[in-house]
Amino acid sequence: MPAPAVHAIILDIEGTTTPIAFVTTRLFPYARTHLTSYLNSHRAACADVIDRLRAEHHQEADESPPSWSDAPEEARIRSATEYVDWLMDRDRKSPALKELQGRIWKDGYRSGELIGEVFPDVPVALGRWHRLGIPVGIFSSGSVLAQQLLFRHSAAGDLTRFLRWHFDTAVGAKGEPESYRRIASAVDAAPEQILFVSDIVRELDAARAAGMQTRLSERPGNATPPKHHHPVVRTFDQIP
Ligand SMILES: [Mg+2]
DSSP: OOOOOOOEEEEOSBTTTBOHHIIIIIIHHHHHHHHHHHHHHTTTTTHHHHHHHHHHHHTOOSSOOOOOOOSSHHHHHHHHHHHHHHHHHTTOOOHHHHHHHHHHHHHHHHHTSOOBOOOTHHHHHHHHHHHHTOOEEEEOSSOHHHHHHHHHTBTTBOOGGGEEEEEOGGGOOTTOHHHHHHHHHHHTSOGGGEEEEESOHHHHHHHHHTTOEEEEEOOTTOOOOOSOOSOEESSGGGOO
């Protein structure tokens, strides 16, 4: 039986539209390097995110983060910096950390220091799907702000006009079928008419459990996937 026609496409970012190395060797180190100077030069604007970091710090239960002091102001900023470093060392999915990273990246993209990296077939495919009237969305664990920045400031120009939806983990975890059901209802298509593309088998299994069509993205720099039963694509040229 042929698969139903595709009415919408949902794409993962890391390992799918974008080399994993861009995130691990460019974005994350950029945020870490610019952290102290950013907090010092945006003191008033960062008061809210420092408050949120402080609240998260005080709720740490499992491990002991570096100590925190609120006064003087320099000590408060140093406390925030040390705690953010500590969170990044552990790859923790802290909402305040993500917010702060997003703001630092925004500065970097605006100044032209950061340029969003996508595989060369990605802008071509986005244009093709646009002409075919197939809307496209992103589902990534990176925040919606981080997603928009990457595609707005890509080497191929502003690609956000090709993206109708941005989903982050506010919709649910990427390994949970329920997240894909929520996406299908937001997209307003039957799950069977939605194609989800990712490099992670666990995510594809969850999307399939929700009824979606799937493709496993094999890109340079990706880890070898465990045994799976998803059709493989090495470029978006293979997705008509
Ligand atoms: Mg990925």
